[in-house]
Amino acid sequence: MISLNHALDIPLYRQLSTQIMESVVRGELLAGDTLPSVRALAGDLGVNMHTVNKSYHELEAKGIIEIVPKKGAVIKAKEQKISTKRLEGLSDEFRPIVVEALINGMNQEEIYMLITNIISKVRED
Amino acid sequence: MISLNHALDIPLYRQLSTQIMESVVRGELLAGDTLPSVRALAGDLGVNMHTVNKSYHELEAKGIIEIVPKKGAVIKAKEQKISTKRLEGLSDEFRPIVVEALINGMNQEEIYMLITNIISKVRED
DNA sequence: GATTTGTTATAGTATATATAGAACAGATAA
DNA sequence: TTATCTGTTCTATATATACTATAACAAATC
Secondary structure (H helix, E strand, O other): OOOOOOOOOOOHHHHHHHHHHHHHHHOOOOOOOEEOOHHHHHHHHOOOHHHHHHHHHHHHHOOOEEEEOOOEEEEOOOOOOOOHHHHHHHHHHHHHHHHHHHHOOOOHHHHHHHHHHHHHHHHHO | OOOOOOOOOOOHHHHHHHHHHHHHHHOOOOOOOEEOOHHHHHHHHOOOHHHHHHHHHHHHHOOOEEEEOOOEEEEOOOOOOOOHHHHHHHHHHHHHHHHHHHHOOOOHHHHHHHHHHHHHHHHHO
8 A cells, every 4th residue: 555645855756656666576467467547647646637647657667667648558578687877876875874874873783783774674665 | 185076966965965975084184173163164164154054954963073063074993793683774774776786787796895885996096 | 529648837835944133041161 | 473274164056866747649458
């Protein structure tokens, strides 16, 4: 179930993208599955159609779904090997948070455990 | 040396905060050291005084520096144990990026290696 | 033929980011 | 003491982003 929180300082369209990605990671959404139409999902979530549309296009840019005009959004098969470019992008995103962890006194091992806990949580929910 | 990139979609004040935190992690800035005045640093970096001021207050909110009005910004001693609240905050920040890594085909071990590489880079620079 | 689809366009509001200039009061240095 | 520097506060402007709202279009579907 998807739930958006207007109180967070995380954009609604991004919250939606992340939750759809988590569903894919959990195996709830499989390659070939179709996402609801932008209007239908917007109605369910109580947000504007354009907000859902923005999320879908973000997911398409990440290579997670394929949007077929006049038809729908389909989950793509997971990639086997991560591209160097995407790996660099992830590194840039991880870096400032890793720095924050280090400055708060966490060592490498503790960061590993935090990552492990997060992966468990994602798979649980 | 601090360098801000106007082309990135990362706010200037946040780029500054992150780079100061990296200097602390590297041991270039030690507890008790004083940061340049907001006007002086703004002049060096070619940005507005308020931008530096916002960065300093962000660092103060994170517990990294202490701003003494009319005097300056001083690096605080590193905390020994991370608080539960801050750990939850870090978890929330890590989560969407971990999900992105997983969805791009990375497994736990590969994420570990990425973290290790990032830590090395931060300490090198 | 009617509905649904993603797309495109226009418009409005709110917030965030960054700049600019001015003024204040306290601390520091000459 | 005087002058300078400090962080703070205020007003103002410009731009970008986020979100909503409404409308219309053409193609696919029922």
